[in-house]
Amino acid sequence: MNPVDSPPLRPSAPTERRRRALWLYWSLGLSSFALVIFLLWALRALILPLVFGMLLAYLFRPLVNNFNLPGLPEALRAPVILILIFSSLIFMGLQVRNSIPDESGKLELMVRLHYKINERYESLMQIDPTTGKGNFLHGMFARELTPFLSSMNQLLSLDVQQQKTFLEHLEQDSMSPARAELYLMYFQANLARGQGQSPPVDPVPVSIVTKDPLMREPSSSLQLDRPASPANRRSSALAWILETLSLWVLVPLIFVFMLLDRGNMVRRLISLAPNRYFELSYSIVDEVDKAIGQYLRGTFLQCSLVGLTLTIGFAAVGIQLKVALLMGVMAGMANAIPFLGPFIGLVVGLSYALIAENIYPWIPGLNENHIFLAVLAVVAVAQFLDNAIFQPVVLGGAVSLHPIVVILGVIGGSILFGFAGMLLAIPSIVVAKVMLVTFVRGLIDYRLI
Amino acid sequence: MNDKSLQAKAILWTNILRLRSKSSEVEKLKFLKSVAFFQDLSFRQIRDLSSIIYERTYQKNEYIFEAQQPGAALFIIQSGQVSIELPQEEGGAVAPLALLGPGAFFGDLALLDQSPRSASARANLHTQCLVLFREDLHKLIDSKPKVACLIYRSLATVIGERLKATNQIIAQENDTNEPSRLSAA
Numbered sequence: 104m105n106p107v108d109s110p111p112l113r114p115s116a117p118t119e120r121r122r123r124a125l126w127l128y129w130s131l132g133l134s135s136f137a138l139v140i141f142l143l144w145a146l147r148a149l150i151l152p153l154v155f156g157m158l159l160a161y162l163f164r165p166l167v168n169n170f171n172l173p174g175l176p177e178a179l180r181a182p183v184i185l186i187l188i189f190s191s192l193i194f195m196g197l198q199v200r201n202s203i204p205d206e207s208g209k210l211e212l213m214v215r216l217h218y219k220i221n222e223r224y225e226s227l228m229q230i231d232p233t234t235g236k237g238n239f240l241h242g243m244f245a246r247e248l249t250p251f252l253s254s255m256n257q258l259l260s261l262d263v264q265q266q267k268t269f270l271e272h273l274e275q276d277s278m279s280p281a282r283a284e285l286y287l288m289y290f291q292a293n294l295a296r297g298q299g300q301s302p303p304v305d306p307v308p309v310s311i312v313t314k315d316p317l318m319r320e321p322s323s324s325l326q327l328d329r330p331a332s333p334a335n336r337r338s339s340a341l342a343w344i345l346e347t348l349s350l351w352v353l354v355p356l357i358f359v360f361m362l363l364d365r366g367n368m369v370r371r372l373i374s375l376a377p378n379r380y381f382e383l384s385y386s387i388v389d390e391v392d393k394a395i396g397q398y399l400r401g402t403f404l405q406c407s408l409v410g411l412t413l414t415i416g417f418a419a420v421g422i423q424l425k426v427a428l429l430m431g432v433m434a435g436m437a438n439a440i441p442f443l444g445p446f447i448g449l450v451v452g453l454s455y456a457l458i459a460e461n462i463y464p465w466i467p468g469l470n471e472n473h474i475f476l477a478v479l480a481v482v483a484v485a486q487f488l489d490n491a492i493f494q495p496v497v498l499g500g501a502v503s504l505h506p507i508v509v510i511l512g513v514i515g516g517s518i519l520f521g522f523a524g525m526l527l528a529i530p531s532i533v534v535a536k537v538m539l540v541t542f543v544r545g546l547i548d549y550r551l552i
Numbered sequence: 553m554n555d556k557s558l559q560a561k562a563i564l565w566t567n568i569l570r571l572r573s574k575s576s577e578v579e580k581l582k583f584l585k586s587v588a589f590f591q592d593l594s595f596r597q598i599r600d601l602s603s604i605i606y607e608r609t610y611q612k613n614e615y616i617f618e619a620q621q622p623g624a625a626l627f628i629i630q631s632g633q634v635s636i637e638l639p640q641e642e643g644g645a646v647a648p649l650a651l652l653g654p655g656a657f658f659g660d661l662a663l664l665d666q667s668p669r670s671a672s673a674r675a676n677l678h679t680q681c682l683v684l685f686r687e688d689l690h691k692l693i694d695s696k697p698k699v700a701c702l703i704y705r706s707l708a709t710v711i712g713e714r715l716k717a718t719n720q721i722i723a724q725e726n727d728t729n730e731p732s733r734l735s736a737a
Contacts, residue, residue: 168691168694168695169694169695365603370606373606374606374607378608378610378614378616379615381606381608381683382617382621382622382624382625385624385625385685385687386622386624389685389687548621548622549621549622550618550620550621
């Protein structure tokens with residue numbers, strides 16, 4: 104073999120053509136970057152629905168790619184799987200929506216929660232109604248807890264319109280007389296508490312209550328923070344719903360287009376790379392794609408398992424299956440937020456434990472008095488299973504982040520985009536980290552730096 | 553020229569361009585079918601394969617890849633000429649190993665793993681290549697297992713033939729060295 108004496112032009116050799124190409128790439132790159140930043144800022148309201156749709160598409164893509172029914176023509180595969188996915192999502196959405204209380208149910212919950220919080224507080228502190236003094240706990244924590252309780256009372260108190268609606272709801276035939284009387288007792292006790300009176304002991308019949316001026320006239324302090332008129336409130340709520348819907352309608356669109364795209368968008372993007380960076384670009388995109396998919400699908404599975412564990416646990420300690428399912432879904436979703444997620448699950452569980460009345464536990468010997476501790480135990484078991492089994496098995500090989508990055512990311516996400524920002528902060532940071540790490544490693548491997 | 557005639561021209565040119573792009577797609581399919589690596593695939597399978605193949609154009613003397621870079625793809629020459637070269641340690645000189653023309657392929661070992669390229673590939677002329685990435689082939693195992701199997705069989709055949717050729721060369725070298733060794737003894 105004879106070595107060639109004059110080597111050909113290397114890609115790095117400075118030529119006029121190359122210099123012009125470089126100048127073009129740099130100016131295009133910089134102007135594209137500026138344009139992207141401007142668009143991101145101008146269209147920031149679209150970011151969340153867009154990211155949400157993309158994440159959903161990522162979750163379901165392996166299902167679409169590997170879906171294969173014998174005898175089903177290839178052209179029908181994608182539509183069939185889309186119909187299946189949408190039917191499942193709509194079914195689950197309807198189940199969850201049915202578990203969410205309507206307007207009257209919400210008022211019932213507010214009244215019950217208002218009464219139960221005060222009842223539990225008084226029984227825990229053993230407050231004497233005549234002297235206003237309690238046990239040693241009261242002596243130690245009353246100064247800190249009383250303002251918190253007052254603000255909770257204020258938050259849960261009903262305004263005039265809500266009081267009217269609630270009383271009309273009590274008079275309806277759908278509610279049993281015993282239940283109506285119980286809620287009336289709660290309602291009166293709450294009102295009396297709002298006016299600094301002690302709670303009445305004997306319940307008053309519904310028919311009498313509606314004529315009682317006490318129910319018609321709310322305390323002046325409660326009116327301060329309420330909207331001026333129900334019509335205004337309705338119109339602003341409608342505007343908010345329309346505005347949100349118009350943006351979130353993007354989610355199913357993005358979802359469908361990304362699922363049907365089959366990587367064509369990414370392929371076009373890779374095709375734009377200069378020859379020198381072609382293989383590198385493909386490797387980066389591929390690795391990022393794998394890492395994000397692994398992380399998202401792992402997190403989804405982990406959250407589903409936590410949600411399922413909590414649903415079964417809550418149902419086992421006696422919470423209604425419908426409510427347990429709703430709480431499980433909420434806590435499972437919140438579990439995607441590191442550190443804060445389990446706490447949200449705990450708060451959701453304990454909030455219900457506060458107002459729990461009739462429980463039907465699968466475990467014998469449990470009653471209403473144990474529900475608080477039982478919920479704590481269920482959340483603790485779910486967290487133990489999550490840390491000991493679900494996370495190591497499901498997320499074992501996925502990207503890991505430093506705890507400080509996670510905390511800062513969650514806080515930053517919540518500042519920028521609220522709850523949804525908190526939920527999506529970590530997946531976004533994972534994407535950025537994988538891209539950066541893969542890019543730098545690729546540059547070194549391909550001897551470009 | 554009125555608006556209507558302008559519109560008609562626009563429609564005509566759109567359709568011509570569409571036809572042209574379709575015919576280039578057909579040319580690509582025909583070319584792929586003619587490549588030895590994919591000769592076992594039917595036209596339908598070639599069409600499936602074509603959707604994951606990239607097209608690249610290289611200028612004269614431009615490097616397609618360089619030795620020691622991680623391999624990620626197989627390259628098939630559609631037109632032009634590619635020189636496979638081994639860089640020498642001193643002074644940036646290179647030793648040419650082979651000259652490949654249309655229909656030939658190189659970098660096939662990258663379809664198996666990410667081991668570094670053993671030689672560099674440089675476009676000797678203005679060259680057009682079709683590129684098949686290892687990871688796309690891996691994904692094809694799940695989505696189109698039969699197509700992936702046929703490609704892996706072709707790959708195994710190519711590697712087997714190369715092994716046979718290498719064995720023959722070693723045997724010939726041994727035969728030529730034998731008399732001189734005997735005479736030296």
